Amino acid sequence: MLSCTDDYREIITGENKFLQGKGVFIINEGNFGSGNGSLSFLNLDSLVMQNNIFYSVNKRPLGDVPYSMIFSNDDIFLVVNNSSKIEVMSRSDLSSKATLTGFTSPRFILKVSEVKAYISDFYSSRIAMLNLESGEVSGYIQTGRSSENMVLAGGKVFVAFWSNYAFPELINNMVMIIDPVTDQLIDSVQVGKEPNSMVVDKNGRVWVLCSGGFLNKETPAFHCIDPVTLDTEHILYFSEIKSYPTSLCINGNGDSLFYLNRGVFGLSVDAGELPDQPLISQDGRLFYSLGINPVTSELFVTDAVDYQQQGRVLHFSATGQLKNTYSAGIIPGRLVFSVGPD
Amino acid sequence: MVFRVLPAQTVFDTLELETVEITSRKVDVSGFKELSVDKKSISERLGKDLGELLSATSPVFIRSYVPGGLATASVRGASASHTQLLWNGLIINSPMDGQTDFSAIPLFFVDGVNILFGPASVKYSTGGLGGSVYLKTETNWRNRFSLDLLQEAGSFNTITTGAALKMGNERFQSSSRFFSVTSDNNYTYNDIVSGIEHSGKKERNNAAYNKKGFLQEFNWKASENTLASAKFWLQQNDREIPANILVVVPEGNENMDENQVRGIIHVGHKRAKSNLNLKAGLISSITNYKNQLAGIDADHKVFSVVSAIEYEYSGIRNLVLKIGGSMEYHQVKSENYASLKKRRSDDLHLLAKYFMGKRLTLTGSVRQDFIDQSMSPVVPAFGLHYRPSASSPIVLKASVTSNFRMPSLNDMYWIPGGNAELKSERGVSGEAGLVFQKEFTVTEVNAGINGFYSDINNWIIWQPDSIFSYWRPSNLKKVISKGIEINLDVSGKTVGFDWKCLVNYTLTSARNIKPKSVFDESAGKQLIYIPEHAGNLSLRLIKKTFTINYVLGYTGRRYTASDNSRYLPGFALQDVHFAKRIQVKRSGFQVQFSIYNIANQQYQAVAWQPMPGRYFNISFKYSFVKDESRKVVNKSH
Numbered sequence A: 001m002l003s004c005t006d007d008y009r010e011i012i013t014g015e016n017k018f019l020q021g022k023g024v025f026i027i028n029e030g031n032f033g034s035g036n037g038s039l040s041f042l043n044l045d046s047l048v049m050q051n052n053i054f055y056s057v058n059k060r061p062l063g064d065v066p067y068s069m070i071f072s073n074d075d076i077f078l079v080v081n082n083s084s085k086i087e088v089m090s091r092s093d094l095s096s097k098a099t100l101t102g103f104t105s106p107r108f109i110l111k112v113s114e115v116k117a118y119i120s121d122f123y124s125s126r127i128a129m130l131n132l133e134s135g136e137v138s139g140y141i142q143t144g145r146s147s148e149n150m151v152l153a154g155g156k157v158f159v160a161f162w163s164n165y166a167f168p169e170l171i172n173n174m175v176m177i178i179d180p181v182t183d184q185l186i187d188s189v190q191v192g193k194e195p196n197s198m199v200v201d202k203n204g205r206v207w208v209l210c211s212g213g214f215l216n217k218e219t220p221a222f223h224c225i226d227p228v229t230l231d232t233e234h235i236l237y238f239s240e241i242k243s244y245p246t247s248l249c250i251n252g253n254g255d256s257l258f259y260l261n262r263g264v265f266g267l268s269v270d271a272g273e274l275p276d277q278p279l280i281s282q283d284g285r286l287f288y289s290l291g292i293n294p295v296t297s298e299l300f301v302t303d304a305v306d307y308q309q310q311g312r313v314l315h316f317s318a319t320g321q322l323k324n325t326y327s328a329g330i331i332p333g334r335l336v337f338s339v340g341p342d
Numbered sequence B: 001m002v003f004r005v006l007p008a009q010t011v012f013d014t015l016e017l018e019t020v021e022i023t024s025r026k027v028d029v030s031g032f033k034e035l036s037v038d039k040k041s042i043s044e045r046l047g048k049d050l051g052e053l054l055s056a057t058s059p060v061f062i063r064s065y066v067p068g069g070l071a072t073a074s075v076r077g078a079s080a081s082h083t084q085l086l087w088n089g090l091i092i093n094s095p096m097d098g099q100t101d102f103s104a105i106p107l108f109f110v111d112g113v114n115i116l117f118g119p120a121s122v123k124y125s126t127g128g129l130g131g132s133v134y135l136k137t138e139t140n141w142r143n144r145f146s147l148d149l150l151q152e153a154g155s156f157n158t159i160t161t162g163a164a165l166k167m168g169n170e171r172f173q174s175s176s177r178f179f180s181v182t183s184d185n186n187y188t189y190n191d192i193v194s195g196i197e198h199s200g201k202k203e204r205n206n207a208a209y210n211k212k213g214f215l216q217e218f219n220w221k222a223s224e225n226t227l228a229s230a231k232f233w234l235q236q237n238d239r240e241i242p243a244n245i246l247v248v249v250p251e252g253n254e255n256m257d258e259n260q261v262r263g264i265i266h267v268g269h270k271r272a273k274s275n276l277n278l279k280a281g282l283i284s285s286i287t288n289y290k291n292q293l294a295g296i297d298a299d300h301k302v303f304s305v306v307s308a309i310e311y312e313y314s315g316i317r318n319l320v321l322k323i324g325g326s327m328e329y330h331q332v333k334s335e336n337y338a339s340l341k342k343r344r345s346d347d348l349h350l351l352a353k354y355f356m357g358k359r360l361t362l363t364g365s366v367r368q369d370f371i372d373q374s375m376s377p378v379v380p381a382f383g384l385h386y387r388p389s390a391s392s393p394i395v396l397k398a399s400v401t402s403n404f405r406m407p408s409l410n411d412m413y414w415i416p417g418g419n420a421e422l423k424s425e426r427g428v429s430g431e432a433g434l435v436f437q438k439e440f441t442v443t444e445v446n447a448g449i450n451g452f453y454s455d456i457n458n459w460i461i462w463q464p465d466s467i468f469s470y471w472r473p474s475n476l477k478k479v480i481s482k483g484i485e486i487n488l489d490v491s492g493k494t495v496g497f498d499w500k501c502l503v504n505y506t507l508t509s510a511r512n513i514k515p516k517s518v519f520d521e522s523a524g525k526q527l528i529y530i531p532e533h534a535g536n537l538s539l540r541l542i543k544k545t546f547t548i549n550y551v552l553g554y555t556g557r558r559y560t561a562s563d564n565s566r567y568l569p570g571f572a573l574q575d576v577h578f579a580k581r582i583q584v585k586r587s588g589f590q591v592q593f594s595i596y597n598i599a600n601q602q603y604q605a606v607a608w609q610p611m612p613g614r615y616f617n618i619s620f621k622y623s624f625v626k627d628e629s630r631k632v633v634n635k636s637h
Helices: A053-058 B009-020 B039-043 B050-057 B118-123 B409-413 B627-636
Strands: A023-030 A038-043 A048-052 A066-072 A074-078 A083-090 A096-100 A106-111 A116-121 A124-131 A138-144 A150-153 A154-162 A172-179 A184-190 A195-200 A206-210 A221-225 A231-237 A246-250 A256-261 A264-269 A286-290 A299-303 A310-315 A322-330 A333-339 B035-036 B061-066 B071-074 B083-087 B112-117 B133-136 B141-154 B158-168 B172-183 B185-191 B199-203 B211-222 B228-240 B254-270 B274-291 B294-315 B319-334 B343-357 B360-371 B377-385 B394-405 B426-441 B443-464 B470-493 B497-512 B533-543 B548-557 B566-568 B571-584 B586-595 B605-608 B615-627
Touching: A023 A066, A023 B039, A023 B118, A023 B172, A038 A310, A048 A322, A053 A083, A066 A106, A066 A333, A074 A106, A074 B141, A106 A150, A116 A154, A138 A184, A154 A195, A154 A206, A154 B533, A184 B228, A195 A246, A206 A246, A231 B083, A246 A286, A256 A286, A256 A333, A299 A333, A322 A333, B035 B133, B039 B050, B039 B112, B050 B061, B050 B112, B050 B133, B061 B566, B061 B605, B071 B083, B071 B228, B112 B118, B118 B133, B118 B360, B118 B394, B141 B409, B199 B548, B394 B497
Parallel strands: A286 A333, B083 B133
Antiparallel strands: A023 A038, A023 A333, A038 A048, A066 A074, A074 A083, A083 A096, A106 A116, A116 A124, A124 A138, A150 A154, A154 A172, A172 A184, A195 A206, A206 A221, A221 A231, A246 A256, A256 A264, A286 A299, A299 A310, A310 A322, B035 B112, B061 B071, B112 B133, B141 B158, B141 B615, B158 B172, B172 B211, B185 B199, B211 B228, B228 B254, B254 B274, B274 B294, B294 B319, B319 B343, B343 B360, B360 B377, B377 B394, B394 B426, B426 B443, B443 B470, B470 B497, B497 B533, B533 B548, B548 B571, B571 B586, B586 B615
């Protein structure tokens, strides 16, 4: 009865070996403050889900709220938000190469050149610049507010001011524009409240999805911005103020937008209005995050279930037919594809 | 933290205890399960808190992030807000979150602890879907002057000081107690974060605490049949809140400071066939929470008043009747509420106890609450106490109740997320078991075994809502909890030793019943952080002035994911206390040396929140007692 053990960590049933190949990484955020985030990989050749792969390789927990990642040459840079760090791993076997610290509340990482990445931050009023070769923070870009999602378009970096939680005196309805050569904040564009996700379409335009705020203060909308003139070309409003659209994605050709709004919705970048009917309806499931295979345009949707158990990854064809369902980690968030010769 | 006072029945019990206790053991014939914590176990831990006492010596499951930090209690698989904590009849659960912090109650201010399981909790109030814990202070009318001084020093730079001054006569007694504890609370744990190459030690910090309190009581025996008392308790708890060990935050990032005032006045009048009790109480508290990183510096102010009356009549043969009522008012001013929130909560209750011959006692009660003037569900309870024959050492007990708990004010009004549409949580629970009590020539046995069953509907949980994007409470869960409880209390004398052995074991199967969405695999699975197996054992040996006490506690596997795909392994903790007492005339000196977690077991009560390994405490206590009973004792020797 008295099973005393030296190994007193939280035990996870079902740890898998990481076998590389074409596939998609699933960043399981876990609960804020509970330390139960993890990394999964769905191998798209064998269609096998591998869970807790960071732990199984490195024999230590990934951290509290892993949130976003990029590939850079042979490395993976994985931002762990509430652990205020970036884990650097080998892309081939996930072995740890370095743990980069010194961030406040890092959120997104965007590679802006071969050697430089920007790290946005939830609590801090500056963006950190990371040297991808040395792993050192080479400087900061003052933004005066928090920063979230980032995209590179027309030689400029678009940075969403998504949450004013730590800056309650400011209104969070802005996209900041940064010159990645001079690392200067050069302009800003007003958008709707709470811009949560952005993509760049085939014409080079930036699409910003604004949820309207978590208290549903404003009607959610898409803002389409010309990256050269920074003019807002058009705005597509949702019909319901209580909608809460998230997870804007674009297909490999850059001609179709997809997003979550209690279901998966899709529209052409040339459409003049938003669809009424979902491509995939939620049907008693709880969609949390969306990803699109840039090669095949297949859709992957995560379901966080009750936020306290293994979430699911649902694999749909490009036209929305369910192909398979996989178990992932707790609160499966961002999906990062490793399918091409990038 | 605030309270609700509780209807006057408590008051009556206090009176009953104060008058009866000295001469005989109170015999409970209600059929409802109620356990008293061994008093010696309290006095061995005078510098500790209620959470530590219950964790080591009772079937109540305590969940704690760090020693001295927030400790919440679960009874029979229910949640922290389903456990009511009462102090001399006041419910001190916060109306904000419905919970109490058991680490914020110094045992130096407590003379007795009763645990009321499931159905028994409706004796005092509704809402204790799991159960209640009742704290008492007691008055010794024979005391003339007594002084207790306590000084302790322990690991992690923990310094504890206590002083109690009691004086009076057979008509009036005053008791003043002061208590203070400070701790740096930095301790090492085996590294489970850095991977296999680094299997060294790490230090846990940012967990310091500083708690102090003052408790003043006046008790006045206005006549042989009339008792009046006034009690005031000031308590201040300041502490750092450590993040889990995977989180990086600035030094001293998170802090919680609480200032609490609690007061209660009581008048009880006893006649040959009746009893009348009146009580009034108030609680005022200010809690400040700071999180530097998140830029939070928020005050939460709670003010509650309550009054209660209860009348008992035993003039009808074989029947005891009680009727009582109470009025409560709570208000909360919080930076997380849109405006001042108020709640009025009134109660009417009736109880009948019928003695059917000498062997069978039936108890029936009914409680009706009115929350903000609207009627709440009726709460009936029935108990049966049966002794097969007059001399039988075995007693059969059974009880059943239905109960409810109102959503807390946070559940309803917290911004963001508060949901004013929430329904009450509803519970039905029952228990049946056997109690064995017998005195042999040199040993005394008191043992019990019982089964329990409870079904809680509309269980409130916070999770991201599919309509709104933020965390929001809803009545989503249905839980069936059932299990077996075994308790054993054996004491005796053998070859010059006095000894006592206490054992508790609980088997708890607390299962979520209702899947919440298509992929939900939590249905049929054990609730997170509720161990299926938990128990403790205490073995005390006394030889003249020397005492040794060995305590073993076992907490089984606790799941950390609702589909039971993650868990924390079980752990066993062993403590040992050595005490030596010297009596010189009226002065008593006691030194006690304690070793906690002697096997240096590494464990976590909450994932990624490691607890300390082996640690030590030394305690000096000086007591001076001048009372009437001592004269008598001296004469007889």
